[in-house]
Amino acid sequence: MPHLTTPEAPAALSASLQTGAQLHALLERLFPICRSITGDGVRQTLAVVQEYLPDLQVHEVPSGTPVLDWTVPAEWNIRDAWVKNAAGERVIDFQQHSLHVLGYSTPVRGWFSRQELEQHLFSLPEQPTLIPYRTSYYQPGWGFCLSHEARLALSDEYYEVCIDSTLDEHGSLTYGELVLPATVAREEAAGEVLLSCHCCHPSLANDNLSGLVVAVALAGYLARQPRRYAYRFVFGPGTIGSITWLARNPEAVARIRHGLVLTLLGGPGDFTYKQSRRGTAATDQAVALALRDRAAAHHIRPWLPYGYDERQYCSPGFNLPVGCLSRTPFGEFAEYHTSADNPSFVRPGQLQQALELVQQICRVFEHNRTYRNLRPYGEPQLGRRGLYKGVGGGSEGQQWQMALLWVLSLSDGEHSLPAVAEQSGLPFELLHRAAQSLAATDLLEPV
Amino acid sequence: MPHLTTPEAPAALSASLQTGAQLHALLERLFPICRSITGDGVRQTLAVVQEYLPDLQVHEVPSGTPVLDWTVPAEWNIRDAWVKNAAGERVIDFQQHSLHVLGYSTPVRGWFSRQELEQHLFSLPEQPTLIPYRTSYYQPGWGFCLSHEARLALSDEYYEVCIDSTLDEHGSLTYGELVLPATVAREEAAGEVLLSCHCCHPSLANDNLSGLVVAVALAGYLARQPRRYAYRFVFGPGTIGSITWLARNPEAVARIRHGLVLTLLGGPGDFTYKQSRRGTAATDQAVALALRDRAAAHHIRPWLPYGYDERQYCSPGFNLPVGCLSRTPFGEFAEYHTSADNPSFVRPGQLQQALELVQQICRVFEHNRTYRNLRPYGEPQLGRRGLYKGVGGGSEGQQWQMALLWVLSLSDGEHSLPAVAEQSGLPFELLHRAAQSLAATDLLEPV
Amino acid sequence: MPHLTTPEAPAALSASLQTGAQLHALLERLFPICRSITGDGVRQTLAVVQEYLPDLQVHEVPSGTPVLDWTVPAEWNIRDAWVKNAAGERVIDFQQHSLHVLGYSTPVRGWFSRQELEQHLFSLPEQPTLIPYRTSYYQPGWGFCLSHEARLALSDEYYEVCIDSTLDEHGSLTYGELVLPATVAREEAAGEVLLSCHCCHPSLANDNLSGLVVAVALAGYLARQPRRYAYRFVFGPGTIGSITWLARNPEAVARIRHGLVLTLLGGPGDFTYKQSRRGTAATDQAVALALRDRAAAHHIRPWLPYGYDERQYCSPGFNLPVGCLSRTPFGEFAEYHTSADNPSFVRPGQLQQALELVQQICRVFEHNRTYRNLRPYGEPQLGRRGLYKGVGGGSEGQQWQMALLWVLSLSDGEHSLPAVAEQSGLPFELLHRAAQSLAATDLLEPV
Numbered sequence A, B, C: 001m002p003h004l005t006t007p008e009a010p011a012a013l014s015a016s017l018q019t020g021a022q023l024h025a026l027l028e029r030l031f032p033i034c035r036s037i038t039g040d041g042v043r044q045t046l047a048v049v050q051e052y053l054p055d056l057q058v059h060e061v062p063s064g065t066p067v068l069d070w071t072v073p074a075e076w077n078i079r080d081a082w083v084k085n086a087a088g089e090r091v092i093d094f095q096q097h098s099l100h101v102l103g104y105s106t107p108v109r110g111w112f113s114r115q116e117l118e119q120h121l122f123s124l125p126e127q128p129t130l131i132p133y134r135t136s137y138y139q140p141g142w143g144f145c146l147s148h149e150a151r152l153a154l155s156d157e158y159y160e161v162c163i164d165s166t167l168d169e170h171g172s173l174t175y176g177e178l179v180l181p182a183t184v185a186r187e188e189a190a191g192e193v194l195l196s197c198h199c200c201h202p203s204l205a206n207d208n209l210s211g212l213v214v215a216v217a218l219a220g221y222l223a224r225q226p227r228r229y230a231y232r233f234v235f236g237p238g239t240i241g242s243i244t245w246l247a248r249n250p251e252a253v254a255r256i257r258h259g260l261v262l263t264l265l266g267g268p269g270d271f272t273y274k275q276s277r278r279g280t281a282a283t284d285q286a287v288a289l290a291l292r293d294r295a296a297a298h299h300i301r302p303w304l305p306y307g308y309d310e311r312q313y314c315s316p317g318f319n320l321p322v323g324c325l326s327r328t329p330f331g332e333f334a335e336y337h338t339s340a341d342n343p344s345f346v347r348p349g350q351l352q353q354a355l356e357l358v359q360q361i362c363r364v365f366e367h368n369r370t371y372r373n374l375r376p377y378g379e380p381q382l383g384r385r386g387l388y389k390g391v392g393g394g395s396e397g398q399q400w401q402m403a404l405l406w407v408l409s410l411s412d413g414e415h416s417l418p419a420v421a422e423q424s425g426l427p428f429e430l431l432h433r434a435a436q437s438l439a440a441t442d443l444l445e446p447v
Helices: A020-030 A040-052 A114-118 A148-152 A205-223 A240-248 A250-255 A282-294 A348-367 A399-410 A417-424 A428-440 B020-030 B040-052 B114-118 B148-152 B205-223 B240-248 B250-255 B282-294 B348-367 B399-410 B417-424 B428-440 C020-030 C040-052 C114-118 C148-152 C205-223 C240-248 C250-255 C282-294 C348-367 C399-410 C417-424 C428-440
Strands: A057-062 A075-084 A090-093 A108-113 A158-168 A172-180 A192-198 A230-236 A256-262 A271-274 A298-301 A322-326 A370-373 A412-416 A444-446 B057-062 B075-084 B090-093 B108-113 B158-168 B172-180 B192-198 B230-236 B256-262 B271-274 B298-301 B322-326 B370-373 B412-416 B444-446 C057-062 C075-084 C090-093 C108-113 C158-168 C172-180 C192-198 C230-236 C256-262 C271-274 C298-301 C322-326 C370-373 C412-416 C444-446
Touching: A020 A040, A020 A205, A020 A348, A040 A057, A040 A172, A040 A205, A040 A230, A057 A240, A108 A114, A114 A158, A172 A205, A172 A240, A192 A205, A192 A348, A205 A230, A205 A256, A205 A348, A230 A240, A250 A256, A256 A282, A256 A348, A271 A282, A282 A298, A282 A322, A282 A348, A282 A417, A282 A428, A322 A348, A348 A428, A370 A399, A370 A428, A399 A417, A399 A428, A412 A417, A417 A428, A428 A444, B020 B040, B020 B205, B020 B348, B040 B057, B040 B172, B040 B205, B040 B230, B057 B240, B108 B114, B114 B158, B172 B205, B172 B240, B192 B205, B192 B348, B205 B230, B205 B256, B205 B348, B230 B240, B250 B256, B256 B282, B256 B348, B271 B282, B282 B298, B282 B322, B282 B348, B282 B417, B282 B428, B322 B348, B348 B428, B370 B399, B370 B428, B399 B417, B399 B428, B412 B417, B417 B428, B428 B444, C020 C040, C020 C205, C020 C348, C040 C057, C040 C172, C040 C205, C040 C230, C057 C240, C108 C114, C114 C158, C172 C205, C172 C240, C192 C205, C192 C348, C205 C230, C205 C256, C205 C348, C230 C240, C250 C256, C256 C282, C256 C348, C271 C282, C282 C298, C282 C322, C282 C348, C282 C417, C282 C428, C322 C348, C348 C428, C370 C399, C370 C428, C399 C417, C399 C428, C412 C417, C417 C428, C428 C444
Parallel strands: A192 A230, A192 A256, A256 A322, A271 A298, B192 B230, B192 B256, B256 B322, B271 B298, C192 C230, C192 C256, C256 C322, C271 C298
Antiparallel strands: A057 A172, A075 A090, A075 A158, A108 A158, A172 A230, A271 A322, A370 A412, A370 A444, B057 B172, B075 B090, B075 B158, B108 B158, B172 B230, B271 B322, B370 B412, B370 B444, C057 C172, C075 C090, C075 C158, C108 C158, C172 C230, C271 C322, C370 C412, C370 C444
8 A cells, every 4th residue: 555655764865865866766755655634644755854854843733723714624544445346346446546536535335336436436538548636625525536448447337435544533734844044143144935845745746746855955955055044944735734834833934034835846847936926025036037047948927826835825914925936837737636747757857957946046045135335436446456357448348247347336235136137137146256256355245 | 950959758768778779869869969069059968868867957157257277158059051052052051961060150141252162161172072070169250061072063153151150248158967976875985986078069970979878878877876986977068168167166076086088989999998197097997997808809098188078187287087988089080070970870789888888997986995805814714615616636726716816815905906807817897796705704804 | 650640720610510521520630649548649639629629628637646446547658669570671560550559558679589479469360451459558568459461471480579658657647628507597507417428549430539529519519509507528538537537526526417428429320328327317318319309210228337438427336327329339340449440430421410419419408397387277278379270170189289288288397398208209399399388378387
C-alpha cells in the first residue's frame, strides 16, 4: 500500500540537493505517498523532509480547533479501497494508484448496483486513459476516480465496494515549519521572507511535489548563505494549512517583508509569476527582475483571488507581499490533476532551473539596498580610483562602466537598486557588484 | 404649417414608452415641429413631453435676462416663409420643410434680384439633393436653405421673398425640467444625476429628437425604480439653455454627482462616449463599464471643449462630472445637419439599445458602493454559507464563484464596486449580485 | 599648420548668422583648428566666436585648480608631430590632419622599431580609409592615429618619431561664457536657460562644431528678442569644462530653469532628444512639443548617464533640467569620431533646421505660462468679442476656434500652456496666440 512504504534514508543531507537529478530523485521517492489535508501521508512526507532539514518543526493542530473563519477538520486516513466485480476481481484498486479514491471519502462497505455505483464515479471522457484527482473535504461522501475507459468497461450488474477509511474527530492537522534566522546583527536584520508550498496532494508530481522539493533545496542553499532576512518555510496542506498557520502566528505575520508560494515548477512551460494582491510590492519587483535576468521567456500575471495559498496570505486583512511562482499555471496544461502528472512529466532540468531562479530571487531580496552617492556633484573621477578605462574616444561604453554610471546617477537615496535595474535595463547582479565597488572606494553608502 | 399642428394626445403615459417602436413613434410625432432656441416650437415640444411626464415643469426666462456671460435673446417665432418666382410659384417653401429658413431669420418682404437673393442662400454642392440646417442666432440676418439642385434651377431674374417672423425683445426662453427625488431616507441619499438634452433643432430626427425621446423614456423608467440618487432632467435649447439653467440653479449644481448629455442615439454606428473634462470621474468609469458589459463595439473619447451642452457643464468654473453619450458623433456622418436626418434615418432598434444602455448606466450609478469585507483575515468559508460548490479539484472556477472571491478580495473599504469590475473584468451586475449575497450572509457591509 | 592659421575676420556680426549657408561657412572656418580640452586651439576658437558675440567672456582657470571631484589638468599645446620613414618622408603628418596625433600626447622624439611604434598607433580595420579620433587625457602617453591602409603600408624597420607638444602645469583651462540678461522687469524674470556646447574636439565637423555654430547663431537671434529668461551660453571642453563651470558658478546653477546641450546637429538623420535625468522637467516637455510641431520624424530617448555634458549638469547633486539635443546620436553613425566627420558631412540645410528648432524651443520656454480663465462659469460669449464666426451649424470647428476653446477650458490655473498643447494636440504657437487674444479681451490672465 503506497502510503505505508517505509521511506528510505537518503544518501546525504540537504547539501546533496543541488542538481536537477537530485531533486527529481527526492520527488520520485515522495510520489507514492497518499497525502491529503490531514493524516499520515502528510506526516510521512514531512518525515522525509526532516531528513534533509533536521531543524524542521512538525506541528499538530487538533481537529476542531477554530482557525480564522474555519475549523480544523477531522483527520482522514485510509488503509485500502476497492471495487470488486461479480467475479471478485478488483476493477478499481487504491493499491494501484492513490488517485483512485475520492479524497476524504467516508468509509463504506457493501454491494451496489452499477447504476448506484455510477453516482460515485469520476472520470474524464475527453482524456479517457487518465485517472482524475478529486476531493470532497467539506461535504461528506465517498467516491472513486478512474479512467473513462475503465469506467466504460464496467458491465456487471452489481459491484462490491469497500473504502476502509477513518475520519477522526480527535485527530489533528499536521504542518512543517523551518526558520533560518538572519545572520546579521539584530539592528541590521530586515524582517522575514515566507516560502510556502502545499503538501496535501496525493500521487501528483508537478502539483505539488515539484514545489516541495525546490523549497527543500532552497532551504538547504540558504542555510549556507549569509542572510539579512530570516527565511520561514511552511509545508502544509492547501487552504486549511495556510489558514491554520496564519491563525497561529500573528507575530511572524507582522515581520513578513516578502513571500512566495512555490508550485508547479517541474513541468514544461515558461515560468509564470502571479503578482501579490498589492501588485507593486518589492517582492513583485524582485521576482520580475530575477525573471528578466534569468528566464528568456516568462509571464507576469496580475493578482487573481483564485489559485494557491497566496489567496490566504493576500486576503485583505493580511494583504501580505506574497506572490506565486510556477511554470504553466494550474488548469492550463492537459496533465493537471490527472494521473498523467507523474514523475516522468517532471524534468530534472526544469527543477534545477527553478531552484536557480528562486536562489536569484532571494539574492535580489538580500541585495535590495538604496544607496547614496557621496560625490553627487558632477561625476566622480573614476579613472584615478581604478574604475575607468584610460583611453577615451571609443564609441561604446562597456556594460561595467555603464553599471557604475547608472548606480552613481540614481543613488540619490530614493532609488533602490532594483529601481536602478529597471530603469537601466542592466542585470541586477552587475549593478550589485558595481555598488559594492563604488562603496569600496567611498563613493557610495547604503541609506 | 408644421409648427401649428395640434399634437395628438398619446395613447398612454411614459410607462408605454419602452420599446424602440414606441420611442420611434414619439420621435415621428415631434419631428414636424419647427423648434429653435426660443419660441413656440419649444413650447409645443415640451407640451408633448408633459403628456408623458406630467410633473415636467416648464420655465420661461424673459428675453434680456443676464445669464452667466450671456443674455437671453429675443424670442423668435415664424409663421411662414417663401421665395416666389416671377410666376408667383413658391420655389422655396417653409411649409414644405422647416429647414428651409435660416434659423432666427429677421423678417423680410420684397423683390430681390437673383444675384441679391444668392447672398442669402445656403446649399450643399457635394450633397446636392439635401437641404442643410443653418442658423444665425447672434448675428442678425435672413436666409434660406435649399438643396443645391433647387438652387441651380433658380433662373428668373427677380424673386419675391417673404419671411414672416418676429423677434420679440419682450419674449422669453423656454426650457423643461423634471426632478425625480431619491426614494431613500435623506441621510442615505447620494446627490443628483443630471440628464440633459437639447430641444432646439427643427425637423432633425437623430439630432436631437433621438436624445429627447430616450431621455423621456428613461425618466419614465426611473420613476418606477427605487433611487439612491435624485435624477434631474433638463430639456432646453443648446448652449443658451444649459447656460440659463446653470445660472439659475447654483444649489442644484452643487448637488450633481453624475451627468450625461444625451444626443444622436438613433442613427447607425457604435456608441461613443465622450468623457467629462475630469476624465476620471466616477461617471466616466460607470459609463465605460456599462459600455463594456453591454455594447460589443463602442468608443470612448477624451474630453474636447467642443460639442453639446457638456461644454457648459464642464466649463472650468463648474467642472461637473458630465459626459456626452451618442452613437456616431456630430459631423462624422453624412446626414448630419441635413434634411437626410429624418425619421427614417433613426431605427427603432437603435433607440431601444440606447434606452437599455442608459438604464444600465443608471444602475451602475445606483449600485456604486464601496464595501468592507467583515471576515478579511483569510478567505471566509463560503461552503458552510451555501455559497460554494462542494466537490473540489476541478480546474475551472466558475464566474459566480470568481465574483464572490473578487468582491471579498478587494472589499477593503478602498475599492468601489466599479473598481472591482475594472480589475476583475467581470460584469458589474454580477459583482453587484455577489456583493448582495455576501452582505446577506454578513460577510460584507457598505462603507 | 592648421591650428596656427590666423582666423579671417567675418564679413558681419552674429546678425549675419541666419541661413544654413552662413552657419556652414563659420563651421568650415573653425574646422582646421586643433582643439583639445585645454590650449591655444580653444582660445582661437573662442576668439572667432567673439567676433560674432562681442560680449563673450573668456575665462582662464589655472591648471591644478580643484573643481568638484576633479583637478584642472596641465595645459596641452602642440606645434608639430610626425612619423618619418627611413627615407625621411613624413608618413604620418599632423600638418595634414589634426586627428593624426593622439590628443594630449606627451612629447617624444627619437627612432623606434616598427614593432615599438605599433604600440602607439590607432587605426580602424573595418573603416580602413579613415583616421580615428583618440585622446588620452588622464593617462600620460603618446600616439598617432592613421588610416588602416596607411598603417598596413608601414614596412620600414625603423621610424623617426616627433611629437612637439607641451604639457604645462602652470597653464590653464579656457572656456567662454555669454549671458543675455532678461529684458523684463526683475520681478517678472523667470530665471536662466543654460545652453552648453563643447569645443574640445579637433578637426571634427558634426561633433562638435555643428553644435557650436548653432549655439552662436541662437545667441545672435536671442539677443534681438525680448526675453523673460536670461540665457547663459557656455562654450567649454567636454566633461572637465562643464565640471569647472559648475564648480565656479553655484549661484548661476541655482537660477537654471531649463537647459540644453547642443551637439551633432549638422549630419543627416532625424532629431533626437535625450531627456534630462528628471525626465518630466518642463524642459523635456518643451522640447517634445517643439519637435512635435516642427520635426516630422524625431526621437525622444530617456535619460542615460553616458553622453555629453548633461552627464555633469544632471549628476544627482545638481539634477538640473538639462537635456541633450542632437540628430543621430554619438556612436550610431559610421563617420562618428573619424576623419569622415568633416565639413562635407554637415549640410547647410540641416544646420538651418536645427537653428529653427532651438529658436522654437526657446519660444516655448518664453511662452510657457499658466493662465486663469476670468469667465470660467459656462463659455464666455466669444461672438460679441469678435472671436467667433457668426453663422453656426457647420460641422467643423476651425483650428483657431478650437485653440480658443481649449485655452479657455484648461485655464484653471493648473494647466500650463504646454499642457494644453499636449492635451489638445494643437500647435503650441497657435495656442499662444489664442491665449494672447483672450488676454486682450480680458477673458484670461496669467497666474
